[in-house]
Amino acid sequence: MILAEEKYILDNKEIVLRSARPDEAQMLLDYLKTVTGETRFLMSEPDEIKYTQKEEEEFIRKHNEAKDGLLALAFVDGEYAGNCSFESNAGSRRIRHRAGIGIALFQKYTGFGLGRLIMKRILTEIEKAGFEQAELTVVGGNHRAYHLYESLGFKECGRIPKANKYDDGTYAEDILMVLQF
Numbered sequence: 001m002i003l004a005e006e007k008y009i010l011d012n013k014e015i016v017l018r019s020a021r022p023d024e025a026q027m028l029l030d031y032l033k034t035v036t037g038e039t040r041f042l043m044s045e046p047d048e049i050k051y052t053q054k055e056e057e058e059f060i061r062k063h064n065e066a067k068d069g070l071l072a073l074a075f076v077d078g079e080y081a082g083n084c085s086f087e088s089n090a091g092s093r094r095i096r097h098r099a100g101i102g103i104a105l106f107q108k109y110t111g112f113g114l115g116r117l118i119m120k121r122i123l124t125e126i127e128k129a130g131f132e133q134a135e136l137t138v139v140g141g142n143h144r145a146y147h148l149y150e151s152l153g154f155k156e157c158g159r160i161p162k163a164n165k166y167d168d169g170t171y172a173e174d175i176l177m178v179l180q181f
């Protein structure tokens with residue numbers, strides 16, 4: 001799916017939301033390496049981001065061409081700030097009514113409402129696409145994300161203990177959350 005460019009004003013900043021273009025693959029790879037190093041709340045370590053530019057271009061194209069997926073980028077005063085995406089959980093009919101969401105912003109663009117803006121926008125698209133529920137996973141201790149999702153109507157539906165093991169030997173649980181439309 002394509003999200004055509006939309007403009008908003010938030011905290012006196014100009015926000016642009018739109019789909020990614022294949023020629024932005026390198027920008028997205030650089031972003032992934034940075035955001036994974038900024039927080040313990042994403043799935044990989046920076047050195048595990050090994051996609052090639054071609055693979056990332058494919059990832060962008062796949063989302064743009066999908067009927068049931070979207071990769072939306074956010075720009076703040078012209079600077080790339082992060083993205084939010086959703087995709088159908090799988091090909092089989094029994095689970096096709098469920099959309100999985102991912103979101104990550106650069107730390108410098110967190111905490112002023114951008115996450116709420118882009119999540120609300122993505123949820124509208126998910127509902128419009130006919131999904132019956134949206135699902136995501138939050139790492140235990142990510143209070144900001146948990147609060148945001150709960151305030152948007154997501155409900156916690158389970159925890160996986162020790163789901164994440166860090167290089168320093170510590171663990172964090174995964175919290176599963178679902179929003180039923």
Ligand SMILES: CC(C)(COP(=O)(O)OP(=O)(O)OC[C@H]1O[C@@H](n2cnc3c(N)ncnc32)[C@H](O)[C@@H]1OP(=O)(O)O)[C@@H](O)C(=O)NCCC(=O)NCCS
Nearest residue numbers: 041103104105110111112113114115116138143144145147
């Ligand atoms: C999680 C994330 C998407 C949230 O986006 P954001 O733009 O920072 O969030 P917003 O500013 O829109 O909203 C955050 C909300 O959490 C609240 N909040 C902030 N810190 C908090 C804390 N420590 N505990 C509880 N709530 C907190 C804010 O007050 C705000 O709630 P309100 O609108 O009711 O006042 C963003 O911070 C991010 O990308 N973080 C790094 C990667 C990540 O954690 N991704 C999520 C993976 S599930």
